[in-house]
Amino acid sequence: MSGLLLFKQLLTKECCPGVHWDSARNRLKFAARSLFMPLSTMKYLSGLTNTACCDAILKKQPLLPTKLQRPYLSINFHRKNKSAAICDHYRITKSVLPPAIFSRIYSNEPFYLCPVEGKESLCHLWLDVQDAFNKEGELTLEMRDDAGEILARSAFTLLDLNEKRTLFIGALQGGVSEQAHHAIRAATKNCHGVFPKRILTEVICLIASLFQCQQIIASSNETHIYRSRRYRHKKLTQWVADYNTFWESVGGTANPQHEYILPLTLPRKPADEIASKKRAGYRRRYQLLDNVAQAVCERLQLPQPENKTDVQHNLI
Known part of the structure; x- marks a missing residue:
């Protein structure tokens, strides 16, 4: 056709x-x-x-x-960029994912990725295409607690940008309901102190690696689509997220276009920099993240990439 x-x-x-x-x-x-x-x-x-x-x-x-x-991904994306990005995304996902997984993701129901096993209860990761984020990415990664409360969501697109395979994050936000704040705090405690947004970012970095991405770029406070002329007056009053602070907390650095370049693997604090009385807690956090990574790879039926966690950085 x-x-x-x-x-x-x-x-x-x-x-x-x-x-x-x-x-x-x-x-x-x-x-x-x-x-x-x-x-x-x-x-x-x-x-x-x-x-x-x-x-x-x-x-x-x-x-x-x-x-x-409509505005798409970032105010830096123009008509030609948008068209290429969207078509790239489906070409890339189709070429990397097993056919059955690709078809399942684009079926009517959200695609269940894996549980996140905490101290006392489970949270859950879902991959979906959500209309609420259709301007901020082609896929939405979502974390919910056992009661179904949304803890964090992120939208992203896979594309070729400046001759580099790229994962571009157009949105990252926490829960929006009145109960979300309490649920996020409970989930963080349950996950050994790891915030839901941090877990999502770890999984996004893993997805970037599984799709052989050479860079991860994220929209910022200055380049989010709500900064576009179309939405500036209508949506900006709803803006509550501070993307810049979060991206910097996970090792992101701003580029000349005022977007953030994120590390391909989020760095972890080495054992010799952790006080002995806190090491057991850090081990549990890292084990939780490693378990999630393994479960995601198994669910997507893709081989797990080599683990690169030796970069020193103050984290979690």
Whole structure:
């Protein structure tokens, strides 16, 4: 199927991947915005139609055809970057993941990654495509407690950027409900003092390694999509996260584009720098993270990369 044919089918509802496309007003807005960038739109839609399992991906992400018309990943991404990034993501994931795992991730239900076994209870990691984060990444990694309370979520995209395989993090946030603060504090205690966001970041670094990424880049307070002109007044008042401080706490450094470059492996404090009375606690933390890494690799049916944890850094 060509990009032009997909465009026609979306406008006529021959292709209706979600309720968004039931609305004539939404279809008209899509058509009008496409007229301002006809060549880019056709090239982008053609790229989508050439993607393996295009129909399944569209059902999972009905707004995918509109992404060229919205801010995406970072305010530094422009039309050409966005189109390439999205098409790259599906090409990369399809080439690395076993076919059954790829199909399962893009099925109707969230993909269960693994449990996080704490001192007294379990938390759980899920990989999904969530509409709430469709402008901040193609995949969402989520951590929940045993009661289903969201503890942390992160959205990211895999792409080739400046000739480097890259994992780009567009969002990282904690829980949003009234009970989330208490749940996060309880989960941190249960996980030997490791914050849920830290666990997610460890898993994201692992995913980057599994997909042979050469760099991990994260949006910052200055480059998050809510800083774009489109959302500056509507969404910025909702902004509560401090990305910069968190990225720096895990060893990230700002680049000239005001994004953060994260280490491919988050460094761990060596034993000789830990007071003897605290070493047992650190061992339990690191063992928890290692157990999660092993479980993620087994679930994705990918070989676990070599462990590189000898970099000295004040952590956890």
